[in-house]
Structure formats: C-alpha cells, structure tokens
Amino acid sequence: MASTQTKQRISIKSLAPRVYKAILALDAVAGEGLEPPLKELVRVRASQLNGCVYCIDAHSSDARNGGEAEQRLYALPAWREAPYYTERERAALELTDSMTLLSESHVPDGVYERAASHFSEEELAQLMSLILTINGCNRIGVATRLQPGS
Template sequence: MTTNDATPVPAPEQRISVPHLLPEFYRAMSAIEKSSKAGLDPQLAELVKTHASMLNGCAFCIDMHATDAVKGGEQEYRIRSLPAWRETSWFTARERAALALTESVTLLTQGHVPDAVYEEAARHFEETELASLIAVIVTINAWNRIGVTSRLSPAPR
C-alpha cells in the first residue's frame, strides 16, 4: 500500500557561493551574459537558456529562465514541451535551428556540432545573430555548471 505524502523534500544544501567567494569572476560572468545576448531576440534567448538548462539538469536556471520567458510573453506549453520540441509543431524553423544548435553545443561530447546543424542555424541567422546565439549557448552552459556544481536551488514557492 502506498501513501500519498505531499510533503516537499528539502533541496540539497548549497555547497559553495561562487559570487561571494569570487565577486570579480561573478561580475565578469554577468558582463559576458549581458554582452552575449546583444542583437538576439530576447524570447529566443530565454528558450535557448531554458532548453540548455533542462539538458544540464540545472534546476535553478530552469526555474529562472522559464519564469523570465513567460514574463516576456512565452507560452507555458512551449516551455513544457522543450524536451520534446521535435515532436511538436509549436516552434518555427528558426527556433528549431536554434534549439538543435543548443543541443549540439551543450552535448558537445555526443558528436560535436555536426555541419548540418551548424549550416541550418546559419541559414536562419545572420552572422552576427549566429555569433550571439553561440555566445548565449556557451554562457548558459557555464552558468549551468556553476549552478549544478554549487547546488543552487530555486527559491521555494
């Protein structure tokens, strides 16, 4: 017999606070974050950051970027479907190219960035936008690694 215990399990304790111990590094990361998204549609940037965070299992970043995406006008059903974006018709060809590139860069050890994935992204983004897209993907992956390693948790609701 199973019981339906709805008591939340506490989040793991944070291991380390990188911003407090290395404030210059944190400021530099924040500056990189700000400059990475210059010239890129903010809604697309949040989709990419949410998707990469889902792939990396960073609860803090998933919560933050999904929340920011919805505040920016994104539909919640699209956020929920990001792990299965190929199985829906809810994303444009441009978004699909960005999501595929996000997966390839995030999961780099699983085949690097195939030419076909890069070329599809290059078809949908002008060169400067593509550079920003790559910068956003690289930056969120760095943030995810900080969040996962230090065990950052989203605020309780």
C-alpha cells in the same frame, strides 16, 4: 516520497566576486540582437539538458514574464516533435542541444549549416555566445547546488 534536495554548496558570488561579475557582464551581452523569447528558449533548453534547476526556474520565469506561452515551455523537452516552434527557433534549439552535449556530437556540419541558414553571421556568433554563457552558468549552478528562488 522523500526529498532528495541538497543544500547549496559554496557561493561563487561571495567567494569569487570578480568572476561572478564577469559572468554577469558576459550574460548581459551574449545574445545581443537576438529576439528575447528565443534567448529564453535557448537558456531554458540548455538548462534542462544540464539539469540546472536554478536556471530552469529563473529562465522559465523570465520567459513567462516576457509573454512566452506555457505550452511552448512545457513542450521544450520534446521540441523536435512539438509543432509550436518556428524554423528559426528549431535551428537555435538544435544548435543549443549540440553545443550543450558537445562530447556526443561535436556540432555536426548539418546542425551548423541549418543554424547558419536562419541566422546572419553576427546573429550566429551571438547565439553561440549565448549558448556558451548559459552552459557556463549551468555548470556553476549544478556544481554549487544553487537553489531555485535564491
């Protein structure tokens, strides 16, 4: 099978260092107060939906290093059918899917209400900030063809 891997394009880190630093600073605070395993599930899930191989690689590794079970990572694309996630995680993943695929769903009231029933207002604000941040990182990773392991 022929490789379809492409070369990395420009480097935001090198060419827009202030933007890159601001993104890192946002990433450092987005999701504050949420449990680390939940944060990594959200990051991996959004990255899967966006097709960001760099972020899938990085956050899957971070999740594993944080003790996440391989089974839960492998089942993440089918989280709705898999029995491995708590109701709180399911609410976060549903919101992640909806916010990531924003043009398809515009975050229906039911999705928001389910998330609000499992997260305090402060936690919900942090969760939404985390989803926003990983989606921004994914867009840079995909557009620049950021290579995993780089």
